[in-house]
Structure formats: C-alpha cells, structure tokens
Amino acid sequence: TIISTLESSLSKKQMLKGKRILISAGPTQEKIDPVRYFTNHSSGKMGYAIAEVAAQLGAQVTLVSGPVSLETPPNVNRIDVTTAAEMYQVINSHFEDSEIIIKAAAVADYRPKQTVDQKMKKKDGELSITLERTNDILQSLGDHKTNQYLVGFAAETHDVLEFGTEKLKKKNLDAIVINDLTKPGAGFGVDTNEVTLLTRTEKKFTFPVASKKQIAQQILNEVAIDLGEQGK
Amino acid sequence: TIISTLESSLSKKQMLKGKRILISAGPTQEKIDPVRYFTNHSSGKMGYAIAEVAAQLGAQVTLVSGPVSLETPPNVNRIDVTTAAEMYQVINSHFEDSEIIIKAAAVADYRPKQTVDQKMKKKDGELSITLERTNDILQSLGDHKTNQYLVGFAAETHDVLEFGTEKLKKKNLDAIVINDLTKPGAGFGVDTNEVTLLTRTEKKFTFPVASKKQIAQQILNEVAIDLGEQGK
Numbered sequence: 255t256i257i258s259t260l261e262s263s264l265s266k267k268q269m270l271k272g273k274r275i276l277i278s279a280g281p282t283q284e285k286i287d288p289v290r291y292f293t294n295h296s297s298g299k300m301g302y303a304i305a306e307v308a309a310q311l312g313a314q315v316t317l318v319s320g321p322v323s324l325e326t327p328p329n330v331n332r333i334d335v336t337t338a339a340e341m342y343q344v345i346n347s348h349f350e351d352s353e354i355i356i357k358a359a360a361v362a363d364y365r366p367k368q369t370v371d372q373k374m375k376k377k378d379g380e381l382s383i384t385l386e387r388t389n390d391i392l393q394s395l396g397d398h399k400t401n402q403y404l405v406g407f408a409a410e411t412h413d414v415l416e417f418g419t420e421k422l423k424k425k426n427l428d429a430i431v432i433n434d435l436t437k438p439g440a441g442f443g444v445d446t447n448e449v450t451l452l453t454r455t456e457k458k459f460t461f462p463v464a465s466k467k468q469i470a471q472q473i474l475n476e477v478a479i480d481l482g483e484q485g486k
Numbered sequence: 487t488i489i490s491t492l493e494s495s496l497s498k499k500q501m502l503k504g505k506r507i508l509i510s511a512g513p514t515q516e517k518i519d520p521v522r523y524f525t526n527h528s529s530g531k532m533g534y535a536i537a538e539v540a541a542q543l544g545a546q547v548t549l550v551s552g553p554v555s556l557e558t559p560p561n562v563n564r565i566d567v568t569t570a571a572e573m574y575q576v577i578n579s580h581f582e583d584s585e586i587i588i589k590a591a592a593v594a595d596y597r598p599k600q601t602v603d604q605k606m607k608k609k610d611g612e613l614s615i616t617l618e619r620t621n622d623i624l625q626s627l628g629d630h631k632t633n634q635y636l637v638g639f640a641a642e643t644h645d646v647l648e649f650g651t652e653k654l655k656k657k658n659l660d661a662i663v664i665n666d667l668t669k670p671g672a673g674f675g676v677d678t679n680e681v682t683l684l685t686r687t688e689k690k691f692t693f694p695v696a697s698k699k700q701i702a703q704q705i706l707n708e709v710a711i712d713l714g715e716q717g718k
Binding site for chain 2: 286288289290291292293294295323360362363364367371372373376378379380381382383384385386387409410411412435436442
C-alpha cells in the first residue's frame with residue numbers, strides 16, 4: 255500500500271536522524287479542590303503517535319505529557335505534568351535545546367482563580383467560579399523562538415481553516431495542523447484523524463481519514479521536507 | 487489468610503444469591519463546550535470491585551458507570567453514562583426493581599448552567615462561569631425508598647466521621663462507607679482503600695488498608711448480614 259511504502263521509505267531514510275524534537279500531548283487538569291477539576295477531551299493519542307514515529311525516524315524525542323492512559327512509545331523520553339502551569343515550565347526549560355517543537359497538547363486556556371485544599375461542601379443554589387487565563391505557551395514559544403521549527407495544532411468546531419490560518423500567523427508558527435472536531439473520524443479520543451497541514455511557506459496539505467500513526471507519518475514527512483528547504 | 491478464608495466462605499455461601507443489586511461507579515463529566523468539561527478524580531475502582539464481588543456472591547448486578555478506563559467484571563450488566571443527569575435517569579429507572587443500591591459513583595454536585603455547542607474562543611482577562619446544582623441522587627433515593635437497602639459513600643478531606651454520620655441520617659441511608667481522602671492508601675485512583683462502614687443500626691466497622699476488592703468483600707459481608715437481620 256501507499257502508506258506502508260511511505261512508512262518503510264521514511265524509516266529507511268531516518269529523515270529526522272539526531273534531531274532534538276520536543277512534543278507535548280494530552281490534556282491538562284486544573285484543580286478546583288482536592289476532588290474536582292476542569293479538563294478537556296484530549297486523549298493524547300495524536301501527540302503520542304507523533305512521538306512514536308519521530309523516534310522511528312531517528313529523532314531524539316522528549317514528550318511532555320498531560321494525564322493520559324497511554325504507554326510511552328519506545329525510545330521516547332517522557333515527562334509527565336498535570337497542570338497548564340507545569341506544562342509551561344517544562345516546555346520552557348527544554349525549548350532552547352530543541353530544534354523542532356510540536357505542541358499537540360490541549361492545554362487549558364483557563365484555570366480556577368482560587369483553588370481550595372479542602373473539598374468544597376455543596377450548598378443550595380448556584381455557584382459562580384472565576385477563571386483566569388493560563389500562560390499561552392504557543393504564543394510565548396512563537397515570540398521567543400530563534401532557529402526552532404515550531405508546529406502548533408488548532409482543534410476547532412467551526413470556521414476551522416480560517417482560525418487555523420490566523421493562528422499560524424498570530425503565533426509565529428512554522429506550521430499548523432488543523433483538526434475539525436465535528437468530523438466523525440477526527441479529533442479527540444478516536445484512533446483516526448483527518449487534518450489539514452499549513453506551513454508558513456504557504457504549503458497546504460489535506461490528509462484524509464487515516465490512523466493517527468499514519469497521520470503522524472505524513473505530518474513529520476512534510477515537516478522534515480519543509481525544514482530541509484529552509485536549510486535548518 | 488483471613489481474607490482468603492473470608493473470600494472462600496463468602497463465595498461458598500453465595501450470600502447475595504439472586505439479590506438484585508444496583509451499583510453506581512466512577513465520575514461524571516459536565517460539559518462546558520465540545521472540548522472542555524468539569525469532572526473529578528474518581529477512577530471507578532471501588533464501585534467496580536463491589537460489582538465484581540457482588541456477582542461472585544450470586545447477586546444480579548447492574549453497574550451504572552461514568553466514564554472510566556476499566557473492564558466490565560464478569561456477569562455484570564453495565565450501563566454507561568456521562569453526566570449527572572444521565573446517571574440520575576438510569577438509576578431512577580432501575581431503582582424500584584432493586585433490592586440493594588450501592589452508590590459508589592462520585593456524581594458532580596454542580597454543572598455549568600449554560601453549555602455551548604461550539605468551542606469557546608479564549609479572550610483576555612478573567613471569565614466567570616455560573617454553576618447550578620445537579621439533582622441529589624442519593625437524597626432522592628433515600629426520600630423515595632420503600633424496602634430497598636441503600637448504601638452511600640462519603641469521601642471527605644476533613645471531619646470525615648462527622649460528615650459521614652450526618653450524611654447517613656440526612657439522606658435516610660441504611661449504611662454509609664466513609665473514606666478519608668487524605669490518607670495515602672485510600673480514596674480516588676489508588677488500588678487500595680481504608681474505610682469506615684456505619685449502619686443505620688449503629689454498627690461501626692473500621693476496615694484497615696487493603697485492596698479495593700478485599701474492602702468490597704468486607705463491605706458486602708456486613709451489608710448481607712445487616713440485611714438478613716432486618717429480614718429483608
């Protein structure tokens with residue numbers, strides 16, 4: 255098949271041999287009290303698939319992972335975090351030393367402004383919770399990057415291409431992987447995905463529904479080519 | 487050992503033979519938008535252990551489960567739900583036909599008052615979310631029960647015995663299993679537990695740290711005895 259041919263030719267080429275790649279995956283959990291928290295539906299599968307394939311292509315992979323129930327892929331250095339603040343800290347500490355950064359994690363945009371150390375007792379009536387913004391990791395990486403190749407993700411439910419294109423520019427990315435969460439074989443939880451890859455150099459690839467591992471191969475193939483063309 | 491002797495004598499006796507038991511387990515997820523939600527740290531392990539042991543003791547077990555990554559125990563009829571509202575509905579529809587109800591699920595007390603069908607875009611600054619109370623399933627069961635034997639759980643971080651005793655009375659329970667979440671071998675996520683069981687008949691049992699399956703055996707043993715003493 256085309257995919258297995260692609261897989262074997264990529265592996266043979268070791269297209270990412272020796273490259274230091276930093277990948278983030280999974281959701282974050284933002285604590286309200288010792289029992290309750292905010293989170294999102296990211297399963298981590300897409301980021302883990304990218305980490306697995308990147309390692310097969312010869313890269314030195316560091317995977318910063320939110321709480322997921324997935325096994326660490328072979329030859330991948332995994333660092334577990336829980337909150338957006340921890341994710342920010344770990345990614346920042348590895349950023350300078352990385353050549354490619356792929357931010358597949360679905361980091362919480364908001365966290366409760368106040369958290370309590372004892373379980374809240376419920377009361378009659380409504381309850382209002384104030385949320386504050388977490389640090390925008392991708393924006394921060396885009397603002398501070400020097401020679402790094404930075405890939406973001408956009409998971410949207412409407413106007414996906416428009417949002418994705420805008421995000422690519424606003425966050426100073428080199429490429430963005432755009433997911434339409436409303437498509438049945440795409441997005442969170444499922445084992446398949448269907449994405450559009452846009453590059454800063456205005457290349458646009460549409461990868462039809464395939465396993466997340468196959469999508470990972472296609473993404474990394476185009477990233478490696480784009481990187482090569484920029485002489486990085 | 488004491489435990490394996492207990493296990494074998496319980497299994498031999500089939501202490502719950504033919505009893506219709508309804509067990510709830512796991513957390514619920516309360517949607518904010520298609521990506522974000524509130525939840526809690528319940529893993530479902532305690533409820534699943536009770537379902538497994540109850541089936542071994544000959545009971546007809548229906549397990550109403552929130553989203554967990556656990557396998558269904560043998561001979562257990564499992565019904566999956568996501569939200570507190572779904573949990574309420576499924577439990578209500580099985581309640582009349584059940585002889586024993588064990589509510590081990592950690593059902594959300596609050597849900598977002600408004601949910602949106604498109605992913606919210608983040609904005610600068612703080613965000614306030616209004617939460618409303620979900621139905622209190624245990625209170626409703628306690629208020630409406632006729633001949634059913636009703637067991638609740640109390641998972642607390644402080645004044646655990648006081649809260650548990652109060653909950654037993656207020657919710658009109660026959661027994662309550664009290665967890666101290668601050669103890670290292672107890673509560674959410676871990677494979678062990680350490681609980682106090684109180685009955686309406688003022689029996690009090692303290693089960694030291696053991697596997698959740700062993701704790702399940704001890705709870706069901708005392709429930710079966712208490713039930714027998716009441717001629718149910």
